[in-house]
Amino acid sequence: MTRKRRCAALAVTTALLGTGVVLTAPPGAAGAAASAAEAAAPAAAGATVVGETWLDARTVDLMIASPAVGASLPVRVVLPTGYAANPDRTWPVLYLLQGAHDDYTSWTRETDVVDFLAGQDVLTVMPSSGPTGIPTDWWNYGSADAPDYETFQVDELMGVLQQRFRAGTKRAVAGVSTGGYGALAFAARHPGTFGAAASYSGILDTTALGMPTVLDAIVARERLLPLTLWGSHLLNRDNWNRHNPYAQARALQGTGLYISQGSGLPGGDFGNLEGALLEGTLWAQAHRFTARLDSLGIAAQVHLYSGGAHAWPNWRQEFKASWPTLAKGLGLS
Numbered sequence: 001m002t003r004k005r006r007c008a009a010l011a012v013t014t015a016l017l018g019t020g021v022v023l024t025a026p027p028g029a030a031g032a033a034a035s036a037a038e039a040a041a042p043a044a045a046g047a048t049v050v051g052e053t054w055l056d057a058r059t060v061d062l063m064i065a066s067p068a069v070g071a072s073l074p075v076r077v078v079l080p081t082g083y084a085a086n087p088d089r090t091w092p093v094l095y096l097l098q099g100a101h102d103d104y105t106s107w108t109r110e111t112d113v114v115d116f117l118a119g120q121d122v123l124t125v126m127p128s129s130g131p132t133g134i135p136t137d138w139w140n141y142g143s144a145d146a147p148d149y150e151t152f153q154v155d156e157l158m159g160v161l162q163q164r165f166r167a168g169t170k171r172a173v174a175g176v177s178t179g180g181y182g183a184l185a186f187a188a189r190h191p192g193t194f195g196a197a198a199s200y201s202g203i204l205d206t207t208a209l210g211m212p213t214v215l216d217a218i219v220a221r222e223r224l225l226p227l228t229l230w231g232s233h234l235l236n237r238d239n240w241n242r243h244n245p246y247a248q249a250r251a252l253q254g255t256g257l258y259i260s261q262g263s264g265l266p267g268g269d270f271g272n273l274e275g276a277l278l279e280g281t282l283w284a285q286a287h288r289f290t291a292r293l294d295s296l297g298i299a300a301q302v303h304l305y306s307g308g309a310h311a312w313p314n315w316r317q318e319f320k321a322s323w324p325t326l327a328k329g330l331g332l333s
Contacts, residue, residue, distance in 0.1 A: 046067040046156070047064050047065065047066055047067065047068075047152070047156035047157065047159055047160055048064065048065040049062055049063070049064055049065075049160060049164065050063050050064070050065050050072055051063030051072075058078055058079045058080075058081070058083070058114070058118075059076065059077070059078050059079075059108070059114065060076070060077050060079075061074060061075070061076050061077075062074070062075045062076075062077060062160070063075075064152075064156070064157065064160060066152040066156055067156070068147070068148040068149075068151035068152045068155075068156055069130075069147040069148060069149060069152050070145060070147055071147070073127065073128040073130075073152065074103075074104050074128050075104060075125060075126065075127045075128065075157060075160075076104050076105060076107075076108060076125070076126040077123070077124070077125050077126075077161070077165060078108070078113070078114055078117065078123075078124040078125075078126075079123065079165070080117070080118070080119070080120065080121050080122055080123065081118045081119055082119075082121065083123075083165075089166065090166045090167065090168035090169075091121065091122060091123040091165070091166060091167060091168055092121075092122050092123065092167075092168050092170035092171065092172070092330040092331055092332065093122070093123045093124075093125060093158070093161060093167050093168070093170070093171045093172075093330075094117070094122045094123070094124045094125070094171075094172050094173075094174070094326060094330060095125055095126075095127070095153065095171065095172070095173040095174070095175075095183075095186075096113065096124060096125070096126045096174055096175065096179075097126075097127070097129060097133075097135060097153075097173065097174070097175030097176070097178075097179030097180075097182045097183060098126070098128070098129050098133050098175070098176070098178075098179050099133050099175070099176040099177030099178055099179050099180075100132060100133040100134070100177050100178045100218045100221075101131070101132070101133060101218070101221060101222070102133055103128060104126045104127060104128040104129075105126070106126075106176075107126050108126070110312040110315075110316070111312065111315075111316050111319065112316075113319070116320070116323075120327070120332060121332060122330055122332065123161065123165055123166075123167055125157065125161060127152070127153050127157055129149050129153070129178070129179065129182065130147065130149055131222040132178065132218050132219055132221075132222050132224070133177065133178040133179060133218070134149070134178045134181065134182070134215070134218065134219075134229065135149040135150055135153055135178075135179070135182035135185075135186075136148075136149060136150050136182070136185065136229070136230075136243055137149070137150045137151065138228055138229060138230075139227075139228060139229060139230050139231045139236070139239060140228045141227070141228070141231075146228070150182075150185075150186065150189070153182075153186070154186055154190055154193065158171075170195055170329070170330050170331045171193060171194045171195065171329075171330070172194055172195050172196040172197065172198075172256075172326045172329040172330045173186050173187065173194050173196075173197050173198075174197070174198035174199070174200070174258075174319065174322065174326060175198075175199065175200070175202065176200045176201060176202070176312075176315045177200075177201055177202060177203075177310065178202070178203065178218065179202070180198075180199030180200050180201060180202020180203070180204070181199070181202045181203040181204065181206070181245065182202075183197045183198060183199050183202065184197055184199050184202060184204055184245035184252070184257075185243060185244075185245050185248070187251075187252055187255045187257075188245050188248035188249065188251045188252050189242075189243075189248060189251070191251045191252075191254075191255075192254070194255060194329065195255065195256060195328070195329030195330060195331065196255060196256035196257070196258070196325050196326045196328060196329020196330065197252075197255055197256070197257055197258075197329075198257070198258035198259075198260075198318075198319070198322040198325060198326055199258070199259050199260070200260050200314070200315045200318045200319065200322075201260070201261055201262065201279060201282060201310050201314070201315065202259075202261075202282075202286075203215065203282065203285065204245045204246060204259070204285060204286060204289035205244065205245070205246035205285040205288050205289050205292075206233075206240060206243065206244045206245075206246070207233060207237075207240055207241070207244055207246070207247070208246070208284065208285035208288055209284070209285075210281065210284075210285075211285055212233040212240075214281060214282075215229060216229075230243055245289065246285075246288065246289050246292055249289070249292050249293060249296060249298065250296055250298075252293070252298055253296070253297075253298050255329070256325045256326070256328055256329040257293070257298070257299070257300035257301065257325070258300070258301045258302075258303075258318075258321075258322035258325040258326070259286065259289070259290055259293075259300055259301070259302045259303070259304075260302075260303040260304070260305070260314075260318040260321070260322070261279070261282060261283060261286035261303075261304050261305075262279045262280075262283070262304075262305050262306070262307055262308020262309065262310075262314060263279070263280060263283050263304075263305070263306050263307060263308065264276040264277060264278065264279030264280025264281070264282075264283060264307070264308060264309065264310070265277055265279075265280045272309040272311055275309030275310045275311040276307075276308070276309045276310075278309075278310040279308050279309050279310040279314075282310070283304075286304060287304065290302050290304070301322070301325055303318065303321065
């Protein structure tokens with residue numbers, strides 16, 4: 001198990017034990033290598049590209065100054081193989097969101113997504129969600145300067161992609177863990193923006209039993225005050241509900257959905273006990289969320305499977321299983 005996976009799993013243990021040292025600073029931006037010589041380029045919504053580093057003919061890392069977050073954030077962009085040969089074409093956009101305590105490189109580091117999507121006629125983007133991996137507009141006691149990763153990813157980043165990479169209007173979003181939360185939250189909070197959304201082991205009911213504790217632990221793991229996320233899950237319940245995919249599920253009508261979640265222990269991955277424990281912690285809320293979809297008559301492809309762990313071996317399989325749903329939402333099938 002990698003150190004990052006171990007940290008993600010231990011976040012739950014930290015919360016349950018009531019430990020963790022926290023500070024008052026809001027979430028900062030993750031760093032990334034970028035070309036210092038690259039000239040800054042303005043984009044829609046005030047975002048500015050301040051760095052650009054090409055890793056190969058199809059993959060580029062951008063550093064984008066985000067007014068919404070108040071920091072510069074790294075984003076990895078992967079072009080389709082036919083990009084250069086079609087200079088007048090626009091491309092649908094697939095967002096792939098990181099998990100907790102990881103970074104924007106996780107999808108290319110842990111999967112074969114670059115090769116898998118090579119011929120799929122889609123522009124793939126992997127933005128930073130900050131150190132916690134929770135892509136949301138932070139509350140931070142109502143401060144106007146609280147970092148807003150949601151606006152960065154949904155609005156500012158899209159402006160950059162349209163200006164620099166001929167992004168079209170069709171979008172889909174998928175994510176692991178807290179990125180799975182982001183995928184469903186984005187789709188629910190911005191109805192009609194994303195043709196499809198996929199969650200792999202995501203936190204889809206943030207107020208379900210034990211989930212505020214899990215989220216508090218993720219925030220505390222980065223030495224941040226849990227209340228800076230959305231406030232108290234009791235005293236600021238309206239704000240929590242506004243960000244909760246479960247509470248906003250009605251808005252998912254018409255969006256292609258793929259939901260996967262393992263049961264973890266018992267029957268989990270005994271080579272990754274921490275990951276299996278964390279996966280099991282999310283099992284009940286996944287059932288609750290999919291039952292909510294059923295009650296609303298919202299169609300979804302659901303894979304709730306026995307065993308598994310909160311880890312990439314499962315998520316790699318689930319991403320490929322979800323591709324038909326994502327492709328349809330992108331207008332590719």
